[in-house]
Amino acid sequence: MSNGWCTIESDPAVFTEMLEKFGVEGVAVEEVISLDPSSLEQLGTLHGLVLLFKYKGSKREVNYQPESGLYFAQQIVQNACATQALINIVMNRKDDGVTLGTTLQEFFDFTSGLDPATRGEQIGQSDKIREVHNSFTRSTVFSFEDVAAKDDDDVYHFVSFIFKHGAIWELDGLQPAPILCTNATDDDWRDKMITSVQSRIAEISAQDTTGQGQGISFSLLGVVADRIPALELELALLQSEEKPTTLVEAQLEQLRQEREQGRIENSRRRHNYVPMVVALLRALAEKGKLEGIIEEVKQKKAAQAQAGGKK
Known part of the structure; x- marks a missing residue:
């Protein structure tokens, strides 16, 4: 910032x-x-x-x-x-x-x-x-x-x-x-x-x-x-005229789901996951598993670096 x-x-x-x-x-x-x-x-x-x-x-x-x-x-x-x-x-x-x-x-x-x-x-x-x-x-x-x-x-x-x-x-x-x-x-x-x-x-x-x-x-x-208001208006018109609405309803539902999914993703972007990660690391340390995981990651990184150097 x-x-x-x-x-x-x-x-x-x-x-x-x-x-x-x-x-x-x-x-x-x-x-x-x-x-x-x-x-x-x-x-x-x-x-x-x-x-x-x-x-x-x-x-x-x-x-x-x-x-x-x-x-x-x-x-x-x-x-x-x-x-x-x-x-x-x-x-x-x-x-x-x-x-x-x-x-x-x-x-x-x-x-x-x-x-x-x-x-x-x-x-x-x-x-x-x-x-x-x-x-x-x-x-x-x-x-x-x-x-x-x-x-x-x-x-x-x-x-x-x-x-x-x-x-x-x-x-x-x-x-x-x-x-x-x-x-x-x-x-x-x-x-x-x-x-x-x-x-x-x-x-x-x-x-x-x-x-x-x-x-x-x-x-x-x-x-x-925004296509949602236009589809809502089209749907209301079709309903008033007693015409088929299946296609418009499907399009409208898809857009609404996409919009809601976007809001969920935005919420995830804003969420602070640090306390959860810290708590997870602390729990692993208390169970004596953290050092082993760290060592395993180091070994994988070293192996990847060695494999890359041979190319």
Whole structure:
């Protein structure tokens, strides 16, 4: 955790519940497996994409557009990029089927007239936003808040891509303004977004110092219209018309189960397992089994190291 903000895992269940805690309605986050038109089409209404990648910090030649008319907040607080990636998307979609909820609507009203850097500062000073963000921290017995990152440490960063005002935009909180990727229309913006993201991935991959494509990793999430309310509405309509509902009921049940499983996984992420592990180790020690287990593990490690050295 840095400056009171923890790192966030790139997981659709984490991002979906984060939006729910902010009070955002009608939105969910799903993993994007493949960057092709059919995959994006299956997502339904797409509000934006969130790209996670290993950050190298190199300079870029890009088309900054300070007067884009977009809502854009710079990242002033370290580790806040995941939350800012989501905020930068939903703030620009509040008139397109996204209900911000009280927290983000009030934040939008307060910061809409500010410059990107000041908006970023206000995110850092928002107790509610920080509270929601940090509710997804993984529990640990130690705090490394004051430990400085090494030059060779892996640092990951989130950026957003949206379609608005006839263009595809990259919203990177580490940059001073929105980046114009390419112009687009209502007919071709999905294809243009795919091309823009692919271009960004290729640009990042070119920074790979291993020369074998192993130095960079990516994750892509789609911020989409929540399908559960739509299916609930469709189910109610079918029932009122006394039409078959089996298929819709099955789809709805599957989504509800997936959503609940995501909440369970999030709860597990937050749970502190350290006391349980300590109690287990203490019990093994009291029974005289701990030293034997440790010695067995050491022998296995030594055997693996020896086998690896013979290759």
